[in-house]
Amino acid sequence: MSDPLIDLASDTKTRPTPAMRAAMAAAEVGDERAHEDPTVNRLLERCAGLLGKEAAVFLPSGTMANEIALAVHCRPGEEVICDATSHIIGFEGGGPAAIAGVMIQPLAGRRGIFDAIQLRAAIRNDRPYAPRQRLVLVEQTSNLGGGAVWPLATLDEVAAVAHAAGLSTHMDGARLLNACVASGIAASVHARGFDSVWIDFSKGLGAPGGAVLAGSQAFCEEAFRHKLRWGGAMRQSGIIAAACDYALDHHVARLADDHASAKRLAEGLAASPGISIDVAGVETNLVYFDVAGTGLDAGSFVRELQARGVRMTEMGTSNVRAVTHLDADASAIERAVRIVRTLCEESLKKSL
Numbered sequence: 551m552s553d554p555l556i557d558l559a560s561d562t563k564t565r566p567t568p569a570m571r572a573a574m575a576a577a578e579v580g581d582e583r584a585h586e587d588p589t590v591n592r593l594l595e596r597c598a599g600l601l602g603k604e605a606a607v608f609l610p611s612g613t614m615a616n617e618i619a620l621a622v623h624c625r626p627g628e629e630v631i632c633d634a635t636s637h638i639i640g641f642e643g644g645g646p647a648a649i650a651g652v653m654i655q656p657l658a659g660r661r662g663i664f665d666a667i668q669l670r671a672a673i674r675n676d677r678p679y680a681p682r683q684r685l686v687l688v689e690q691t692s693n694l695g696g697g698a699v700w701p702l703a704t705l706d707e708v709a710a711v712a713h714a715a716g717l718s719t720h721m722d723g724a725r726l727l728n729a730c731v732a733s734g735i736a737a738s739v740h741a742r743g744f745d746s747v748w749i750d751f752s753k754g755l756g757a758p759g760g761a762v763l764a765g766s767q768a769f770c771e772e773a774f775r776h777k778l779r780w781g782g783a784m785r786q787s788g789i790i791a792a793a794c795d796y797a798l799d800h801h802v803a804r805l806a807d808d809h810a811s812a813k814r815l816a817e818g819l820a821a822s823p824g825i826s827i828d829v830a831g832v833e834t835n836l837v838y839f840d841v842a843g844t845g846l847d848a849g850s851f852v853r854e855l856q857a858r859g860v861r862m863t864e865m866g867t868s869n870v871r872a873v874t875h876l877d878a879d880a881s882a883i884e885r886a887v888r889i890v891r892t893l894c895e896e897s898l899k900k901s902l
């Protein structure tokens with residue numbers, strides 16, 4: 551029998567474990583749309599506490615959390631300031647323009663992280679011909695920034711500058727818990743300067759779906775109205791909330807294993823001929839590297855790799871991304887490293 555595919559394309563590839571499925575099967579449920587699902591209600595209370603906010607809303611996905619937050623915070627024509635690499639720009643189907651109708655002012659941060667000085671420089675004078683600015687958005691961790699963790703001081707400073715200018719603040723916390731495990735700083739502390747924040751359960755936490763968006767009571771009431779309007783209100787979604795709750799109990803501390811695996815993978819890649827990678831820049835579970843020196847472009851590299859049993863993602867002409875997660879243990883990472891090294895060696899031999 552051939553070895554199973556090692557799927558490092560994304561941490562969304564995780565599948566619910568047997569124990570998670572058992573928790574789902576046993577979940578007490580009700581009509582979520584009428585706030586009658588006890589498992590959803592418990593999860594929301596737990597997440598509001600975790601994130602240090604008054605209230606929370608259960609959503610099918612993180613994309614909906616971002617899009618609802620934009621629509622609640624902003625009116626059409628208003629401007630959102632965020633890093634140029636942000637998920638809302640490149641990966642949400644044009645939602646910010648199509649749904650909330652907002653303009654985006656992208657900042658050139660470093661690894662997805664901008665600072666208070668850059669933000670201050672982006673704040674416009676209030677003139678009738680300028681878009682009205684409304685929201686500052688950060689991504690913790692930064693996805694295209696290589697899983698970089700925003701330092702707490704930077705988050706606090708950016709939030710302070712935003713609020714002083716009368717702007718609201720939103721944290722895309724798709725991988726906030728990775729940042730918490732990497733930094734040892736609680737989620738509520740990371741999020742303390744942010745009017746809204748959400749976490750994703752379908753990434754490294756390993757649930758089949760679900761995101762929780764948190765904020766003030768008034769923000770969440772408005773967010774729930776949007777969720778309903780957009781068809782995101784569900785019925786017995788306690789089945790999914792039970793998986794999320796299980797993930798908070800069992801899959802948070804273990805994110806440290808994913809970070810260790812990512813480091814190990816990065817070291818293995820660094821030792822593979824033709825690959826260039828900033829090993830020190832691998833802070834969490836995302837590993838970006840450049841394959842230009844292997845004689846292959848990113849597309850052929852990824853195709854060759856998949857034929858050998860490892861899946862990674864092409865992120866540009868010579869950039870590749872690998873993501874570690876709970877379905878890829880240490881031995882799978884070792885095997886992936888060996889396969890990559892062999893591919894690099896063979897490719898370089900061929901191009902001699």
Ligand SMILES: *Cc1c(COP(=O)(O)O)cnc(C)c1O
Pocket residue numbers: 610611612613614616637638689691692693722724725750752753761
């Ligand atoms: C995955 C992701 C999202 C979207 O979450 P989904 O649950 O996949 O819709 C938003 N922001 C970031 C940074 C992400 O990585």
